[in-house]
Amino acid sequence: MTENTSTSKINSFQREKNRDEMRKQIVSFALMIFFTLIAFFAVGMGINSMFVIPLILILAIVQVGFQFYYFMHLKDKGHEFPALLIFGGIWVTFLVGVTFATIIWW
Numbered sequence: 001m002t003e004n005t006s007t008s009k010i011n012s013f014q015r016e017k018n019r020d021e022m023r024k025q026i027v028s029f030a031l032m033i034f035f036t037l038i039a040f041f042a043v044g045m046g047i048n049s050m051f052v053i054p055l056i057l058i059l060a061i062v063q064v065g066f067q068f069y070y071f072m073h074l075k076d077k078g079h080e081f082p083a084l085l086i087f088g089g090i091w092v093t094f095l096v097g098v099t100f101a102t103i104i105w106w
Helices: 002-044 051-073 082-106
Strands: none
Touching: 002 051
8 A cells, every 4th residue: 555655756856857848848848939030020021130139149159058958968977977078069160160260251
């Protein structure tokens, strides 16, 4: 009898945890759709490109962060090595971009 109660509590806890995780993913997805709509409207309304280009880049960086954090499960335990590889790749990409920008402008 005690074993069934314990298992029931564990199942209840896991269901609640899964529900919270799904809620966070849905909110994240909705925010990404909202950011995409902001970018489309900013371009479609003919706003000055000096404002639109940085806005789109910032929204894109935020969306990539959401993708990595929620949909690639980098927040979960046990994903430290894949996270290290992904962030290492981002760092190398940044360094290559800075290098090429320096070479071109110099």
